[in-house]
Amino acid sequence: xxxxxxxxxLPVVEGPPAPQGAVELYxxxxxGGVDFAxxxxxxxxxxxxxxxxxxxxxxxxQCAREDEGIAMAAGAYLGxxxxxxxxxxxxxxxxxxxxxxxxxxxxxxxxxxxxxxVLDEPFDYHGATRKTGEGVLRGLDIPYLVVTDPSQLRVIVxxxxxxxxxxxxxxxxxxxxxxxxxx
Amino acid sequence: MERREVVELFVxxxxxxxxxxxxxxxxxxxxxxxxxxxxxxNMELGYATAMCLGxxxxxxxxxxxxxxxxxxxxxGLSTLTSIxxxxxxxxxxxxxxxxxxxxxxxxxxxxxxxTAASHGTRLAGVAVSCGIPAENVVEVxxxxxxxxxxxxxxxxxxxxxxxxxIDISDATGSPTRRRPGVDIVESAGDLKREMVKRGFGAPPxx
Numbered sequence: 001x002x003x004x005x006x007x008x009x010l011p012v013v014e015g016p017p018a019p020q021g022a023v024e025l026y027x028x029x030x031x032g033g034v035d036f037a038x039x040x041x042x043x044x045x046x047x048x049x050x051x052x053x054x055x056x057x058x059x060x061x062q063c064a065r066e067d068e069g070i071a072m073a074a075g076a077y078l079g080x081x082x083x084x085x086x087x088x089x090x091x092x093x094x095x096x097x098x099x100x101x102x103x104x105x106x107x108x109x110x111x112x113x114x115x116x117x118v119l120d121e122p123f124d125y126h127g128a129t130r131k132t133g134e135g136v137l138r139g140l141d142i143p144y145l146v147v148t149d150p151s152q153l154r155v156i157v158x159x160x161x162x163x164x165x166x167x168x169x170x171x172x173x174x175x176x177x178x179x180x181x182x183x
Numbered sequence: 184m185e186r187r188e189v190v191e192l193f194v195x196x197x198x199x200x201x202x203x204x205x206x207x208x209x210x211x212x213x214x215x216x217x218x219x220x221x222x223x224x225n226m227e228l229g230y231a232t233a234m235c236l237g238x239x240x241x242x243x244x245x246x247x248x249x250x251x252x253x254x255x256x257x258x259g260l261s262t263l264t265s266i267x268x269x270x271x272x273x274x275x276x277x278x279x280x281x282x283x284x285x286x287x288x289x290x291x292x293x294x295x296x297x298t299a300a301s302h303g304t305r306l307a308g309v310a311v312s313c314g315i316p317a318e319n320v321v322e323v324x325x326x327x328x329x330x331x332x333x334x335x336x337x338x339x340x341x342x343x344x345x346x347x348x349i350d351i352s353d354a355t356g357s358p359t360r361r362r363p364g365v366d367i368v369e370s371a372g373d374l375k376r377e378m379v380k381r382g383f384g385a386p387p388x389x
Contacts (some may be wrong), residue, residue: 036240036241038237048352059240059241061240061265061269062265062268063261064262064264064265064268065261065266066187066259067230068230068259068261068262068265069233071230071233071237072234072237072265073232073237074234074236075234075235075236075237075238075239075240075241076237076241077237077241077369077375078201078237078238078374078375078378079237079238079239079240079242079245079377079378079383080241080379080382080383080384080385081241081384083237083241086374097227097228097230098227098230101226101227101230103369104368105195105367105368105370105371105372106368106371106372107371107375118266121269134259
């Protein structure tokens with residue numbers, strides 16, 4: 001397969017060109033200082049994950065469950081990194097207990113989750129995912145935003161990351177599918 | 184073999200390295216045996232090893248220890264697959280396996296609730312099946328074999344999984360077990376500061 005981002009200043013990745021939303025999210029992670037990313041693939045974020053994985057300045061690891069990945073990301077913070085965890089919103093449903101723990105002990109992680117309650121959710125089988133992602137963060141009083149405007153994605157991710165490091169609190173960003181993949 | 188004996192052997196080889204203990208009796212036992220600042224006690228069920236895996240991957244020059252119970256390791260079983268996948272050479276997981284949920288509220292002398300380890304689940308076999316090299320997975324049930332396994336774990340590349348079979352002599356229930364003298368918030372801050380002192384990352388407050 002052809003390298004898709006050669007010459008663009010972005011990491012070289014195999015496969016189709018990264019959609020603009022993925023590029024913006026990736027650049028926001030870079031601007032926010034993220035240097036460790038843990039992820040579990042879903043249907044929305046893989047173009048971002050391919051960029052992150054191809055960036056030698058971001059240590060990128062895959063996990064087997066999202067709650068495990070959040071614990072790994074918290075460990076990476078303890079080990080000196082500035083971590084983000086990328087996942088489908090359903091994974092936050094698994095992660096209530098570990099999120100509560102890392103909030104208490106001030107071991108922060110930037111949370112990037114696909115799916116949300118309101119926007120671009122045509123499939124009934126994402127119903128539980130819709131409810132659990134925002135529900136868990138709301139229940140734990142973890143601040144979050146649903147990013148609705150792709151043109152704002154880069155700055156929102158960067159500024160959310162700065163809040164994570166500065167406040168030593170998790171922050172969640174929910175990314176509707178169209179924000180990454182277009183209309 | 185008693186939990187205390189395994190913990191005391193761990194203390195001898197630890198050399199101040201970061202460690203996270205799972206929930207229950209191991210936390211208070213380690214606190215009593217030898218508290219070191221790079222310690223998080225009583226991590227939530229199923230997450231001590233995952234958090235140590237994150238430290239190990241982020242700080243490959245630093246050996247990291249997870250002290251799990253069999254119940255907690257079973258709850259976090261997926262992490263063994265991630266260890267098998269990423270294979271950090273600096274990670275040591277010590278599973279204190281007594282086959283019971285030994286320290287839950289409401290349990291007391293003579294009352295035990297068994298884990299799957301008492302019903303055929305062999306954690307050493309699971310670890311190997313998850314891709315962790317078989318030569319790095321050790322099951323021990325005596326002080327001398329535990330001491331030998333720990334020696335290998337601190338002198339040879341990992342990841343290491345040491346399943347230490349212990350008895351239930353300290354399964355006295357939550358009300359009477361020893362507890363750490365630092366809380367979960369303090370201990371996480373202490374571990375972070377220790378890592379910064381060792382050159383891993385910037386202080387949380389510049």
